[in-house]
Amino acid sequence: MPDVELSHIRARSPCPPDEPVTPAATLEDGKRNGYVETNELNNESEFSHNAPSQNVFSASTPTMRQKARIQFATLCFSLFLAGWNDGTTGPLLPRIQSVYHVGFALVSLIFVFNCVGFVSGAGANIWLTDRFGFGTVMVIGSLAQVIGYALEAPAPPFPVFVMGYAINGFGLALQDAGANGFVASLKENAATKMGILHAIYGLGALSSPLVATQFAEISRWSFHYLVSLGIALFNTALLIAVFRFKSQDACLEEIGQMPSHDDGNDGSDPNKYRQMFKLRVLHLMAFFILIYVGVEVTLGGWIVTYVRLLRGGGPSSGYISSGFFGGLTLGRVGLLWVNEKIGERRAIFLYAVLAIALELVIWLVPSLVGGGIAVSFVGVLLGPIYPIVMNHAGRVLPPWLLTGSIGWIAGFGQAGSAFLPFLTGALASRVGIKALQPLLVSMMGFMVILWALVPNNPRRSD
Numbered sequence: 001m002p003d004v005e006l007s008h009i010r011a012r013s014p015c016p017p018d019e020p021v022t023p024a025a026t027l028e029d030g031k032r033n034g035y036v037e038t039n040e041l042n043n044e045s046e047f048s049h050n051a052p053s054q055n056v057f058s059a060s061t062p063t064m065r066q067k068a069r070i071q072f073a074t075l076c077f078s079l080f081l082a083g084w085n086d087g088t089t090g091p092l093l094p095r096i097q098s099v100y101h102v103g104f105a106l107v108s109l110i111f112v113f114n115c116v117g118f119v120s121g122a123g124a125n126i127w128l129t130d131r132f133g134f135g136t137v138m139v140i141g142s143l144a145q146v147i148g149y150a151l152e153a154p155a156p157p158f159p160v161f162v163m164g165y166a167i168n169g170f171g172l173a174l175q176d177a178g179a180n181g182f183v184a185s186l187k188e189n190a191a192t193k194m195g196i197l198h199a200i201y202g203l204g205a206l207s208s209p210l211v212a213t214q215f216a217e218i219s220r221w222s223f224h225y226l227v228s229l230g231i232a233l234f235n236t237a238l239l240i241a242v243f244r245f246k247s248q249d250a251c252l253e254e255i256g257q258m259p260s261h262d263d264g265n266d267g268s269d270p271n272k273y274r275q276m277f278k279l280r281v282l283h284l285m286a287f288f289i290l291i292y293v294g295v296e297v298t299l300g301g302w303i304v305t306y307v308r309l310l311r312g313g314g315p316s317s318g319y320i321s322s323g324f325f326g327g328l329t330l331g332r333v334g335l336l337w338v339n340e341k342i343g344e345r346r347a348i349f350l351y352a353v354l355a356i357a358l359e360l361v362i363w364l365v366p367s368l369v370g371g372g373i374a375v376s377f378v379g380v381l382l383g384p385i386y387p388i389v390m391n392h393a394g395r396v397l398p399p400w401l402l403t404g405s406i407g408w409i410a411g412f413g414q415a416g417s418a419f420l421p422f423l424t425g426a427l428a429s430r431v432g433i434k435a436l437q438p439l440l441v442s443m444m445g446f447m448v449i450l451w452a453l454v455p456n457n458p459r460r461s462d
Helices: 002-012 023-032 038-043 045-049 062-100 109-132 134-152 158-184 190-215 221-243 248-254 272-277 280-310 315-334 336-342 344-364 368-382 385-396 399-414 416-431 433-453
Strands: none
Touching: 062 134, 062 158, 062 190, 062 221, 062 248, 062 280, 062 315, 109 134, 109 158, 109 272, 109 399, 109 416, 134 158, 134 221, 134 248, 158 190, 158 248, 158 385, 158 399, 190 221, 190 315, 190 385, 272 280, 272 399, 280 315, 280 368, 280 385, 280 399, 280 416, 280 433, 315 336, 315 368, 336 344, 344 368, 344 385, 344 433, 385 399, 399 416, 416 433
């Protein structure tokens, strides 16, 4: 026993050059065997500096932890604005139709131009981020929303009004991609934070219809976009103050998390687009999110018109949209324990099937109150799906392509918030708003099929 203690002491003390055991050698041996004593790493600062770049260090000081909370809260506010934007259109849609004297097909141009903006933002995000950096791109996205709301607030001619939606969509795509990619790159509680991030989105979508329903009944209905403009300006100021136009790696270093490049790729490969688009799982998940977001926004946007025309709802029907997005918020936080208990992959199948069953109730049971309650429960069930998919992307996508890939999935998926609502409007112009529920049920069934095709194991780029 004394010999063992003596050798242990000698391993920690300075040794002559011919001594076979040194602190550095001990550390390397520990790494090769899969362990390193934490107190040695903390006490010997030179070891930390010499550690390989793939090691990830978490926030270890109060200042770093506070900075991490501020960064996360700022991204949550950006997602709040995204939810606010998506929840606005539904209650205002009947008023927009009456003011501009347009039918279902023409008013759906709002969603078409929004789609153009989203797809443009999704495609440009990777190039812009590589060229200007994460912090700058987030500010560009927020400023685009400011411009969009400024165009919409005075109720301009209809072509200018829908152009505002296109610019707004571009900005939303950039921020949605950046926020999702940043949170997915976090090494501590990423799954929980992703759920909270998108719960805040739901909170924004819950709040917006409460305000938009009031503006829809007054002569200055378009002044609702002035409220949105104020929120967008505050969002811009927050992004500038917190991220200060820095790259994502620099922002992560500020909270004590060194970037990880496990595969020897530093993220600057000029063929990044080619690497990403060779991944089959990327396309499957992008199309899944496109359908999911489309279902979410279509239900939240067109349900007000559906209830007023087919269920005899009055001006207060806009609150049903709030009930849906409120359920969305509740589901993203309240069902986290279910996701952990049964597994996230199985959870999506369960939630989708139950949501389809409730949609059939809304479709086939002509009850205003029952339909409103069922819509809220559909929101609860659909809520956890988006953050689950983002978490799954972090498990199955190559780490050096993770941020760009999640940005593409999020941005491309947001196009669904324009495409499916437009498709609903086009169908409604031919057969009436009764086409809403069959379309939603079929799209939810398609979601189940797409999710079954998404692999459950990590895939590497060829």
